[in-house]
Amino acid sequence: xxxxxxxxxxxxxxxxxxxxxxxxxxxxxxxxxxxxxxxxxxxxxxxxxxxxxxxxxxxxxxxxxxxxxxxxxxxxxxxxxxxxxxxxxxxxxxxxxxxxxxxxxxxxxxxxxxxxxxxxxxxxxxxxxxxxxxxxxxxxxxxxxxxxxxxxxxxxxxxxxxxxxxxxx
Numbered sequence: 001x002x003x004x005x006x007x008x009x010x011x012x013x014x015x016x017x018x019x020x021x022x023x024x025x026x027x028x029x030x031x032x033x034x035x036x037x038x039x040x041x042x043x044x045x046x047x048x049x050x051x052x053x054x055x056x057x058x059x060x061x062x063x064x065x066x067x068x069x070x071x072x073x074x075x076x077x078x079x080x081x082x083x084x085x086x087x088x089x090x091x092x093x094x095x096x097x098x099x100x101x102x103x104x105x106x107x108x109x110x111x112x113x114x115x116x117x118x119x120x121x122x123x124x125x126x127x128x129x130x131x132x133x134x135x136x137x138x139x140x141x142x143x144x145x146x147x148x149x150x151x152x153x154x155x156x157x158x159x160x161x162x163x164x165x166x167x168x169x
Contacts, residue, residue: 031110038151039108039144043120046153047101050084058084063152066145070155097128099135108144115154118142122158137161 031039042064049061058081065071065080074083092099103120110116119141126135138160145154 029110029113031108031116035116035146035151036108039116039118040106042144042151042153043103043106043118047103050087050101051099057081065156066147066152066154069153071153072158097126097135100125100127100132103140114146116144116151118144 046061046064049064059077061084062069062077062080065077068076069080071080071083074080102123102125104123106118106120108116108118119139121137122140123137124135125132138158141157141159143154143156144151
């Protein structure tokens, strides 16, 4: 099944003139269709681990990063595990709500052999509320690295939205 999806994705890229070289930085090698799919899956694993990973020790979320990966002021898997477990314990459970992170407009830019930049819009919903509402939003800027275990975040920066006013960045 994976080969069928890969072939379909590669065919679609070929039919459109291949999007990878258009977004690649000058001289950076293009990513393969498999790379793009693995990166998309990394983002999907990340949001699921962020929303549903509170029952464990945060390992599933931390494993989305390289061993020396960074998020905010935290670096390394042990520090990253504390971020997600604290989010579940000190925010979600304390405030009595469940989150659903949703991402859109993923943009991946190859930057070099086995590296890429990623950027995605994020909306975080409180799905316990009736009706559910957007609790916060922003943009992630990411540095991605291809490791022997697949693509991982080397560094993530979250830039929260300051406003929902029309035409404001």
